[in-house]
Amino acid sequence: MPDRKGNLMSVRKDVKVLDATIRDGGLCNNFEFTDEFVTALYKANIKCGIDYMEFGYKASKNMFKKSDFGKWKFCDEEDIRSIVGENISDMKISVMADVGRCDFKEDFLPKSESVIDMVRVACYIHQIPAAIEMIEHLHGLGYETCCNIMAISQANLNQINEALDMISKSSVDVIYLVDSYGSLFPENAGDLAAKYLEFAEANGKKVGFHGHNNQNLAFANTIETMSLGVSYLDGTALAMGRGAGNCAMELLLGFLKNPKYSIFPLLEFIEKYMIPLKNSGVTWGYDLQYMMTGQLNRHPREAMQFTADKRGDYSEFYKQLLENF
Amino acid sequence: MPDRKGNLMSVRKDVKVLDATIRDGGLCNNFEFTDEFVTALYKANIKCGIDYMEFGYKASKNMFKKSDFGKWKFCDEEDIRSIVGENISDMKISVMADVGRCDFKEDFLPKSESVIDMVRVACYIHQIPAAIEMIEHLHGLGYETCCNIMAISQANLNQINEALDMISKSSVDVIYLVDSYGSLFPENAGDLAAKYLEFAEANGKKVGFHGHNNQNLAFANTIETMSLGVSYLDGTALAMGRGAGNCAMELLLGFLKNPKYSIFPLLEFIEKYMIPLKNSGVTWGYDLQYMMTGQLNRHPREAMQFTADKRGDYSEFYKQLLENF
Numbered sequence: 050m051p052d053r054k055g056n057l058m059s060v061r062k063d064v065k066v067l068d069a070t071i072r073d074g075g076l077c078n079n080f081e082f083t084d085e086f087v088t089a090l091y092k093a094n095i096k097c098g099i100d101y102m103e104f105g106y107k108a109s110k111n112m113f114k115k116s117d118f119g120k121w122k123f124c125d126e127e128d129i130r131s132i133v134g135e136n137i138s139d140m141k142i143s144v145m146a147d148v149g150r151c152d153f154k155e156d157f158l159p160k161s162e163s164v165i166d167m168v169r170v171a172c173y174i175h176q177i178p179a180a181i182e183m184i185e186h187l188h189g190l191g192y193e194t195c196c197n198i199m200a201i202s203q204a205n206l207n208q209i210n211e212a213l214d215m216i217s218k219s220s221v222d223v224i225y226l227v228d229s230y231g232s233l234f235p236e237n238a239g240d241l242a243a244k245y246l247e248f249a250e251a252n253g254k255k256v257g258f259h260g261h262n263n264q265n266l267a268f269a270n271t272i273e274t275m276s277l278g279v280s281y282l283d284g285t286a287l288a289m290g291r292g293a294g295n296c297a298m299e300l301l302l303g304f305l306k307n308p309k310y311s312i313f314p315l316l317e318f319i320e321k322y323m324i325p326l327k328n329s330g331v332t333w334g335y336d337l338q339y340m341m342t343g344q345l346n347r348h349p350r351e352a353m354q355f356t357a358d359k360r361g362d363y364s365e366f367y368k369q370l371l372e373n374f
Numbered sequence: 375m376p377d378r379k380g381n382l383m384s385v386r387k388d389v390k391v392l393d394a395t396i397r398d399g400g401l402c403n404n405f406e407f408t409d410e411f412v413t414a415l416y417k418a419n420i421k422c423g424i425d426y427m428e429f430g431y432k433a434s435k436n437m438f439k440k441s442d443f444g445k446w447k448f449c450d451e452e453d454i455r456s457i458v459g460e461n462i463s464d465m466k467i468s469v470m471a472d473v474g475r476c477d478f479k480e481d482f483l484p485k486s487e488s489v490i491d492m493v494r495v496a497c498y499i500h501q502i503p504a505a506i507e508m509i510e511h512l513h514g515l516g517y518e519t520c521c522n523i524m525a526i527s528q529a530n531l532n533q534i535n536e537a538l539d540m541i542s543k544s545s546v547d548v549i550y551l552v553d554s555y556g557s558l559f560p561e562n563a564g565d566l567a568a569k570y571l572e573f574a575e576a577n578g579k580k581v582g583f584h585g586h587n588n589q590n591l592a593f594a595n596t597i598e599t600m601s602l603g604v605s606y607l608d609g610t611a612l613a614m615g616r617g618a619g620n621c622a623m624e625l626l627l628g629f630l631k632n633p634k635y636s637i638f639p640l641l642e643f644i645e646k647y648m649i650p651l652k653n654s655g656v657t658w659g660y661d662l663q664y665m666m667t668g669q670l671n672r673h674p675r676e677a678m679q680f681t682a683d684k685r686g687d688y689s690e691f692y693k694q695l696l697e698n699f
Contacts, residue, residue, distance in 0.1 A: 057561055219685060234629070235560055235594055236382055236601060264625055265587075269560055269594030299662065300589055303669040304559070316689040319662065322383065324686065335660075337624065337644070344628040364641040 050242040051113040053276045065282040068298060069259070072145050074289035075105055079333045080119030081360055082172070086322050087121070087132050089294060090286065095138045096314035097302060101167060104129050107146040107156050116315050141166035145197070148172040148179045149260035153186055160191030167193035169225070174204045178210045181219045182226050188220035194256060197225040201241065202232045202346050209241070213248035223255045223281050224248075231263025231293055231343040235273035236267075242274035250278075257281030261297045262288055262335050263343025267296040272304055280289045287317060287323040292349035292356075332356055337363045341370055376568040378601045382390060385632045386607040392426040393419050394584070396446050398469050400430055401444050401482060403656045405444030411647050412446070412457050415611065420463045421639035426492060427596065429454050432471040432481050433619035446652070450609060454489055456491060466491035470522070473497040473504045478511055485516030492518035494550070499529045502537045506544045513545035520606070527557045527671050548580045549573075556588025556618055556668040560598035561590075567599035575603075580666040582606030585612055585621045587660050588668025589661060592621040597629055612648040616679075617674035618664035646649035657681055662688045666695055 070090060071082060095101045096309075105121030112344065113122065121126045124333075126142045136142055142165050146153055157168070163282050168187045172180040177198070184194045196216050201209070216224055226245050228238065238258070245256045258274040258281070260267035271282055284298030302312040338352035341363075351373075355366050378406055380386050395415060396407060412429075420428045428444030438447065445453045449469045467490050471478055482493070493512045502523070509519045521541050526534070540551055551570050553563065563583070570581045583599040583606070586591035596607055598645040609623035624644065627637040652658075663677035667687075677699075680691050 057559060061550075117608075150692070234382060235598060236378070262590075264628070265590050265622070266594050268590050273560060299665060303589070303665065307455070313689065313692065316692050318660070320686065320688045324688075337641070340625060340628065361645065363645045363649075364638065367638065367641050 051239065051277050054278045055276070058306060061275070061280070062307070063255075064275065064305065064307065065100040065281050066098075066298075066301065066305070067103060067143065067257070067281060067283045068099050068285065069103045069283050069295065070285040070298070072103040072290055073291060073295055074104050074285055075119065075121050075225050077289060077333045078119070078326075080105055080121040082119060084132065086326075088321055091132055092161065093314045093318035095140050098307075098309040099140055100142045101143045102342070103143045103145060104132075107144050107151050107153070107168070108152055109152045109156075111152060112150055124165075125165055126158060127164075128185050133164055136164045141193075143167040143169055143195075145169045145171055146183065146185060148176040148260070151184050157187060157192070167190065167195065167199050167370055169195040169305055171197040171199055173200060174198055174208050174212050178217050180237040181215065182324055184219050184221045193222050194220065195223040195225055196221045197227050197257075197259065199227045200229040200348075201227055202230050203301075206265040209244065213245060217252040217254055221254060225257040225259055225281065226231060226274065226279070226307055227259045227273075227319040228261055229268075230346055230348060231261035231267065231339065232346040233260075233270055234264075234266060235269050239273050239277050242277050242279050246278045249316060255280050257283065261290065261343070262295060263339040263349065265295040265340075267294070268300040268304075270294040271296045271301060285329065287319050288325075289323065289333050290335065292353055293335050293343065294333045338366055341367050345370055345374070376564065379603045380601070383631060386600070386605070387625045387632070388580075389600065389630065390425040390606050391623040391626065391630070391634065392428060392468065392582075392606060392608050393421075393424045394428045394608050394620065395610040395612065395614055395623070397404055397430050398616060399610055399658070400444065400446050400622055401616040401687060402614060402658045403432040403444070403651075404566040405430055405446040405485060405581065407444060407446060409457065412649075414643055415649055416457055418639045418643035422636050423632075424465055426466045426468045428468045428470060428494070429457075430469060430476070432469050432476050432493070434475055434477045434481075435586050436477060437475055449490075451483060451488055451490075458489055460601065463490045466518075468492040468520075469492045469495055470496055471508065472507060473501040474595065478508050482512060482517070490517065490546075492520065494520040494522050496522040496524055496552075498525060499523055499533050499537050502540050509544050509546045515613065518547050519545065520548040520550055521546045522552050522582075524552045525553050525554040525673075526552055534569065538570060542573040542577040542579055546579060548582050548584040548637075550584055550606065551599065551604070553586055553592075555671055556586035556592065556664065558585075558595055559589075563595040564602055565612050566600050567602050567604050571603045580605050582608065584608040586615065586618055586668070588618040588664040588674065590660055590665075591628075592619070596621045596626060610646050613649040614648065614651075614658050617658065617678055618660050619658045627666065632699060663691055666692050670695055670699070671688050
């Protein structure tokens, strides 16, 4: 087993907490958050000591019609500024851009003209060369960059070694281990994290973790990989995120020992904004259908459809999953 | 870090799975399960390959009025037999008895006259001598015995060492690590498990784990302690149990690699019995108020009251918890 860095009482000053509520949560409500909601979350995150707040995606307007989505699918500079002004806080601002679904050469200003601090490039493992092209461009513009390699539980070890070798030699700052299907256990998440750290540390990079809660393990996997040296940790308020949701920020802030983090402003935000949002019918979170896709290591799309159809025939659904293997 | 026994692909033949749905779940509905429900669970558990099914408590009829509770608080021999007959299955039957709240000298038949196979003696750490008296009596009657030391997250290391030394030298078969408050993390649950195993293995005993889901870690702690050598694992259908509930049996069966275990009969049972039970208004499961008591390492009673009062002022509740520290 790899060694732990610190113990349960340690302050790990290298840790950075990223709130992905608007970005991953936006997948649950078509990014249709009100400005009041986003502003309240921005203020709460600052009070909580959160290090980065992700506002959404920079999606291609050639591929996606602006009128079909809330504005946080596109994260126009003026929309972010309408919430944060010049962002005079200590919290940094990030956006995500998917390989193949953004116009990165047109849609990013030079960092000196933008309130965005960090761009997280999301890709599948076979898209690493395209991700590196984006990262070099964005790094050249002056941004901090991450590479979020998704669906890692379906990649094989050779692919992972090659991808980590390539990406760790690029200009990227942080390499993210992303358990898109919520199928990792702390034991193999930890083994993967150790591998990521080996490549990253040899090249002066950091490693991040982004979990999904299909097997009720998003928080467990986050703190396990952190204990082994992962330092960029994603969470969302009330675990809002696609399907089974993410690592709950309230669990993460309750765990971290650095006194810079406070849970109370988040609890106020959850009570005032997240619970009403959930009660309004926006659905996310751990449920049996997502557990099944997590256990079977597959994309949650069928479970999302099961949820959208308001089905309750769980055992029939399980049989269908096995038939469509 | 302690060594792991086996890996994620191993079959650990020493593992025994115990279904505690009626016993810990009974704390949510006053043990008022219908015979149809208990019979269906019994049959499903057998089909699933579950090793032990716990039917409830053997509570003192001098302390508790029979008419105030469902029958599974008392587990009379004839009530169990009305479900299982002679229990000709391979699944064993257990009951729990609390130190100081049972009449163990009167209420247990000799094992040769009972369908009960195992008695789990639950105690707080200061009650170890009383637990040992019970265990020796029950062992003398011919039962398998466990000692479930509750609320271990509030015991200090000296107490734990002394308790483990005493109990591991008794006639007990299994010593249970019980995270009553749901406040352990995989890291310290694992450290405690390693300590339990050290004493237990030196004396030919097994170790079990019983988790609570206050911090969404019941399953994670179960598989972490298992990976270090714990072999008796508790779960409940749909995680039914006091407060935040337990380790979900469906997560555990989805994880275990031994082909003797099947998840499908459990999914059918959950769909037909557990979901309607939950929809009928019986409440359990992860929620913010239980997260808070878990983070603060305290009894969930205030969170249970918050739930019973149908309160939604989470941030006010958190302040109250801090004031009553």
